Amino acid sequence: MARFRTWVGIALAGALSVTSLSLAGCSSTGGKRAEDARKAAAAQGRAAVNTPRWTFAMITHSGDGDTFWDIVQSGAEQAAVKDNIKFLYSHDDEAQQQAQLVDAAVDKKVDGIIVTLAKPDAMKAAVARAEKAGIPVITVNSGSEESKDFGALTHIGQDETIAGAAVGDELNKRGKKKALCVLHEQGNVGHEQRCDGVAKTFRGTLRKLYVNGTNMPDVQSAIEAKLQADTSLDAVVTLGAPYADTAVKAKTDAGSKAEIDTFDLNAKVAASLKDGTLGFAVDQQPYLQGYQAVDLLWLYKYNGDVLGGGEPVLTGPQIITKDQASALAEYTERGTR
Numbered sequence: 001m002a003r004f005r006t007w008v009g010i011a012l013a014g015a016l017s018v019t020s021l022s023l024a025g026c027s028s029t030g031g032k033r034a035e036d037a038r039k040a041a042a043a044q045g046r047a048a049v050n051t052p053r054w055t056f057a058m059i060t061h062s063g064d065g066d067t068f069w070d071i072v073q074s075g076a077e078q079a080a081v082k083d084n085i086k087f088l089y090s091h092d093d094e095a096q097q098q099a100q101l102v103d104a105a106v107d108k109k110v111d112g113i114i115v116t117l118a119k120p121d122a123m124k125a126a127v128a129r130a131e132k133a134g135i136p137v138i139t140v141n142s143g144s145e146e147s148k149d150f151g152a153l154t155h156i157g158q159d160e161t162i163a164g165a166a167v168g169d170e171l172n173k174r175g176k177k178k179a180l181c182v183l184h185e186q187g188n189v190g191h192e193q194r195c196d197g198v199a200k201t202f203r204g205t206l207r208k209l210y211v212n213g214t215n216m217p218d219v220q221s222a223i224e225a226k227l228q229a230d231t232s233l234d235a236v237v238t239l240g241a242p243y244a245d246t247a248v249k250a251k252t253d254a255g256s257k258a259e260i261d262t263f264d265l266n267a268k269v270a271a272s273l274k275d276g277t278l279g280f281a282v283d284q285q286p287y288l289q290g291y292q293a294v295d296l297l298w299l300y301k302y303n304g305d306v307l308g309g310g311e312p313v314l315t316g317p318q319i320i321t322k323d324q325a326s327a328l329a330e331y332t333e334r335g336t337r
Helices: 002-022 028-043 065-080 094-108 120-132 160-173 187-202 217-231 240-256 266-272 287-303 322-333
Strands: 053-059 085-091 114-115 137-142 155-157 178-183 205-210 235-238 259-263 280-281 316-321
Touching: 053 065, 053 094, 053 287, 065 085, 065 240, 065 287, 085 094, 094 114, 094 120, 094 235, 114 120, 114 287, 120 137, 137 287, 155 287, 160 187, 160 235, 160 259, 160 280, 160 316, 178 217, 187 205, 205 217, 205 316, 217 240, 235 240, 240 259, 240 266, 316 322
Parallel strands: 053 085, 053 114, 114 137, 137 155, 178 205, 178 235, 235 259, 259 280
Antiparallel strands: 280 316
16 A cells, blocks of 8 residues: 555656646747657656556547547557556547457457447447457447446546537527537447437527538538528537538638537637637547546556446536637647647
8 A cells, every 4th residue: 555655646746747847838938848848758658656567559430630539649648658558559430440450459468448439339349359358448438328338347538418418508508599510420429419419408400410521621511501501500510629610611601600619629629719710619628538548447457446336437528618718728739638
């Protein structure tokens, strides 16, 4: 127990050191110096514990160049440094390919697996294989409803239906009457849950628009066409930060007055909230999802700890408006929010 207290103390001291470096940068140059120092410290790979160097694999449904998953990965990597973990990250937006990546991690005999369940039916057998091999699994971001049935230790993320309901409530507060919910990945159960959650609480009319999220020009033209065809639309809700800016462009070209709102946060969204280009955003804290997933696997391996009591460990939703955007700008610019 004394050794564990020592490790915790070292971990807390390291976290406070990183925080101090971040807060030290008030100017743009100071902020950059602080961030460079943080990255340099992380690169040294100094663990705060002396537990075995276990190997954890994270396999997500991200496509290439998705900034949201860059933030998740960053959080996981930071926790891995602290916990003396060898961290392996892989991703594929095709469910069958993602399942094969899980199988590959099982074949490598990793010590723990973190996986997303955006398309749970395709992932079930791969997760079951990991469980059969005695590899603990934590699900993250998507698949909260399936996680327990699949045998995962816990799920970390936001409940997508609850998040959607929060959006519906916010639209009501803003007096919106007719909204468009833009789904950029067909078959993603989390996306359906978000839009359905909006419909549960929104007192106005909600329409769904399915688009090909891998083709931004097509996304823009599809939204633009809807706004031109229905001038009564007064809100557009996108389900990912990169699509918010595209929706803004579609609104401008369509000559629409609809408010653009979005799920998820990044530096561009924070800036658009500040200048009023966007109405609000829903933050699910992706950095925390990655960080907590690695940390909880380490705690399970080290001490048999499990959080959630059979229920998901929620990291969101948090409604971010213009008033909160300035306070979060520093964190979004360094890529942790």
